[in-house]
Structure formats: structure tokens, C-alpha cells
Amino acid sequence: MLFENQHPHNKAIMIAVLGKPNVGKSSFINHLLGFDLTIVSSKPQTTRNQFHCAFTIDRTEVVLVDTPGVHSTPQELNKRMNGQAQLGAEGVDLNFVLLDLTTDVVAEFRDFLKNFDAPLERTWVVFTKADLVNKDVPGIAPVLVKLQELCPSIERHFVISSKDGHNIHELTGAIQDAAKNAPHLYPGGDASNMNERFFATEYIREQAxxxxxEELPYEVAVVIDEYKDVKQKDSEQTEAHISASILVNRPSQRAIVVGRGGSVIKEIGVTARKKIEAMTGGKVHLNLHVKVSPKWMSNNYVLDEIGLPRTQKSARVWRKK
Ligand SMILES: Nc1nc2c(ncn2[C@@H]2O[C@H](COP(=O)(O)OP(=O)(O)O)[C@@H](O)[C@H]2O)c(=O)[nH]1
Ligand SMILES: [Mg+2]
Structure with missing residues (x-):
């Protein structure tokens, strides 16, 4: 094992964070990271790509792979999102399957497995949103037996809340114990394998x-047209000049995203800009446009551009003549 310029006692672990939409995967990751890297919303299917979210505890590097919620769908965009979840679980040391305690967890787990096409090896079940239910969760043992019948690779379980931090300490301790002696993937302290350009599109989409x-958020995509770091006169500081397009599916949606007198797009821009500034640590100029791109949700070029390659389940590819 190569430990080039790294402490020989370094430990590392990579964990895929999996589950149905809206169970709290991204919230859980942000809680562990200690800041809002990945986007969260009350609407399902917010996360579309799989990507790394890394942090260290003492000498242990933990890489959590955020993934889109796995669901049944005929839509090409969503098929590719499911494909991202499968890809996110490839080659990891451990899978966390998150189950929302406010739902029928056995039915939800069954549904997740039905739509998740990759084999699940080492798995820990993480029951989420404990703050919304009785935290002692009576009857968790018989539930676990049912879950283990469905998936024999379940090794452990935790009942947690990302809102009030319930049991998070116990879980991070267990993660640390499970990490193996290995070099860090992000020794320079990077938090992700995705760049600022990607997170800028995410923060714009988060505001959308x-x-x-209703359905409009699902019919919105964000692409960067230009991202320039401009050096400031008489200082070492740079400003990010970003032009981005918000793609919508139909002309009528354009008017809604722009809003009366441009009010909606302005609000998206102002709020997203603040979050991008917090990420870059410098000033940001954000220029947003709304473009109608009919059927972008099954357009190979757009889907590739937003980081969603074809999967084995992709039905058809729509190409421009
Ligand atoms: N009360 C409560 N709400 C949560 C918790 N975790 C997530 N949520 C909420 O559940 C919704 C979906 O969360 P998100 O992290 O985007 O779920 P994902 O789709 O699985 O990534 C959001 O409204 C979150 O605020 C939790 O532990 N407690
Ligand atoms: Mg998410």
C-alpha cells in the first residue's frame, strides 16, 4: 500500500449513503461534515449525482458518497439518477441504507431493494428522523429481523437524527473503528471529488x-456557461464571475422561473450567490438566464452535461439531427 508523504498510521473508509428519496441522506452527510456541502430540500429527488463528501476525524478519513434516492421510474433522467446510486456504491467499504422512521421502514426497504440493481455487500441500516418519533423506537428488533431476511448482509443498525444529533457520536465512533489502515484520498483537505463549478450549479438548483x-423543480436543470476567476487589482484576491443557465422543459415554465418583474430569478440568484461565496471564500458575480430546452430530461447531451451518463436501463437516446 502506498503511503507517499502520508502518516503511516492514517486510516480511511469509504461509505455509500443509500436509500429512497427524501429519507435524509444529504442532511445526514452535512451533519457529519459539519457544514452544508450537499443540497437538501423537503422535496424528493433533490440530489441527482453521486459524489464524495470527505472529512477527517483524527487520523481517519471518512468519504461519504452522496447518492440520488432510488425509485421506480420510466423517465430517462430518473433512470440515470438510479444508475448514479448504483455507481456510488461501487468499490466502497460499507453501505449505509437510510430508512426514514416516519414511514413503514420494511415496505420502504423492500421498495429500495427492488429498484437497486447492484448487490449490497457489507450494510449498516441507519434509521433517520428519530426526533420525529419516539426515540426508544419500540419493536426495532422484530423490524430488524424482517430487514435481515430481505438483506442478509446487514451487520449493524443505528437510530439517529440529523436535526438534534441523536446517536451521531456513537455512529461516528463506529465508523472510526471500522476504518482500515490506508492512505487518505484527499490528503490536501479537499471535501469532494466535485469542483466548485459543480457545487455552484447545485446551489442554484437548491434555490429553484x-x-x-409542484412538478417544476424536477423539470429544471442548471448548466454553467462560463466560470472565470478574475484576479483583483492591487490584491491577491480573486472574484468568481459565473454565468449559468436554468433549463426548463416548456416555454410556460420560463415565465414562472423568471417571476413577475424578474422577482423569482432574482431571489434564486441572490440566495445562491451567498452560498457560493461562502464556498469560495470570495466575492461572486452570478448571472442567471432561463432557457427553454424541450425534453431536456431525455436529451443525451444535456444529461451528459449535468454529469448523468447512460445506464444499462437507458431506454433511448434522443439526439439532435
Ligand atoms: N425532522 C427531521 N427532518 C429531517 C432529518 N433529516 C432530514 N430531514 C428532512 O427531510 C427532508 C429530506 O432531506 P434530504 O437530506 O434532502 O433527503 P435525501 O433526499 O435523502 O437526501 C428535508 O426536508 C430535511 O430537512 C432529521 O433527522 N429530522
Ligand atoms: Mg439528497
Whole structure:
């Protein structure tokens, strides 16, 4: 094993964070990281790509792989999102399957397994949203027996809350114990394998999810047209100049995203800019446009551009002539 320029006692572990949409995967990851790297919303299917979220505890590097919620779907965009969840679980040391305690967890787990096409090896079940239920969760033992019948690779379980931190300490201790002696993947302290450009699109989309209603958030994609770091006169500081397009599916949606007198797009821009500034640590100029891109949700070029490659389940590819 190569420990080039790294402490020989370094430990590392990579964990896929899996589950149905809206069970609290991204919230759990942010809670462990200690800051809001990955986007969260009350609407399902917010996360579309799989990516690394890394942090260290003493000499242990923990890489959590955030993944889109696994669900049944005929839609190409969503098939590719499911594909991302499978990809996120490839080659990890451990899988965490998150189950939302406010739902029928056995039915939810069965449904997750039905739509998750990769084999689940070492698995820990993480019951989430304990703050919303009786924390002693009576009857967890018979539930676990049922879950283990469905998936014999379940090794352990934790009942946690990302809102009030219930049992998070116990879980991070167990993660540390499970980590093996290995070099760190991000010795320079990077928090992700995705760059600022990717997170800028995520933070814009997060605001679109917050402000738009009904089906509209799902019909929105964000692409960066230009991302320039401009050096400031008489200082070492740079400013990020970002132009991004919000793609919508239909002309009528364009008007809604722009809003009366541009009010909605302005609010998306102002709020997203603040979060991008917090990430880059410098000033950001954010220019947003809304573009109609009919059927982008099954357009290979757009799906590739937003980091969602074809999967084995991809039905058809729509190509421009
Ligand atoms: N009360 C409570 N709400 C939570 C908890 N974890 C997540 N949520 C909420 O559940 C919703 C979905 O969370 P998110 O992390 O985006 O779920 P994901 O789709 O699985 O990534 C959001 O409204 C979160 O605020 C929790 O531990 N307690
Ligand atoms: Mg998520």
C-alpha cells in the first residue's frame, strides 16, 4: 500500500449513503461534515449525482458518497439518477441504507431493494428522523429481523437524527473503528471529488427547489456557461464571475422561473450567490438566464452535461439531427 508523504498510521473508509428519496441522506452527510456541502430540500429527488463528501476525524478519513434516492421510474433522467446510486456504491467499504422512521421502514426497504440493481455487500441500516418519533423506537428488533431476511448482509443498525444529533457520536465512533489502515484520498483537505463549478450549479438548483412548486423543480436543470476567476487589482484576491443557465422543459415554465418583474430569478440568484461565496471564500458575480430546452430530461447531451451518463436501463437516446 502506498503511503507517499502520508502518516503511516492514517486510516480511511469509504461509505455509500443509500436509500429512497427524501429519507435524509444529504442532511445526514452535512451533519457529519459539519457544514452544508450537499443540497437538501423537503422535496424528493433533490440530489441527482453521486459524489464524495470527505472529512477527517483524527487520523481517519471518512468519504461519504452522496447518492440520488432510488425509485421506480420510466423517465430517462430518473433512470440515470438510479444508475448514479448504483455507481456510488461501487468499490466502497460499507453501505449505509437510510430508512426514514416516519414511514413503514420494511415496505420502504423492500421498495429500495427492488429498484437497486447492484448487490449490497457489507450494510449498516441507519434509521433517520428519530426526533420525529419516539426515540426508544419500540419493536426495532422484530423490524430488524424482517430487514435481515430481505438483506442478509446487514451487520449493524443505528437510530439517529440529523436535526438534534441523536446517536451521531456513537455512529461516528463506529465508523472510526471500522476504518482500515490506508492512505487518505484527499490528503490536501479537499471535501469532494466535485469542483466548485459543480457545487455552484447545485446551489442554484437548491434555490429553484425551494422556490418553485409542484412538478417544476424536477423539470429544471442548471448548466454553467462560463466560470472565470478574475484576479483583483492591487490584491491577491480573486472574484468568481459565473454565468449559468436554468433549463426548463416548456416555454410556460420560463415565465414562472423568471417571476413577475424578474422577482423569482432574482431571489434564486441572490440566495445562491451567498452560498457560493461562502464556498469560495470570495466575492461572486452570478448571472442567471432561463432557457427553454424541450425534453431536456431525455436529451443525451444535456444529461451528459449535468454529469448523468447512460445506464444499462437507458431506454433511448434522443439526439439532435
Ligand atoms: N425532522 C427531521 N427532518 C429531517 C432529518 N433529516 C432530514 N430531514 C428532512 O427531510 C427532508 C429530506 O432531506 P434530504 O437530506 O434532502 O433527503 P435525501 O433526499 O435523502 O437526501 C428535508 O426536508 C430535511 O430537512 C432529521 O433527522 N429530522
Ligand atoms: Mg439528497
Amino acid at each position: 427547489f425551494r422556490l418553485l412548486k
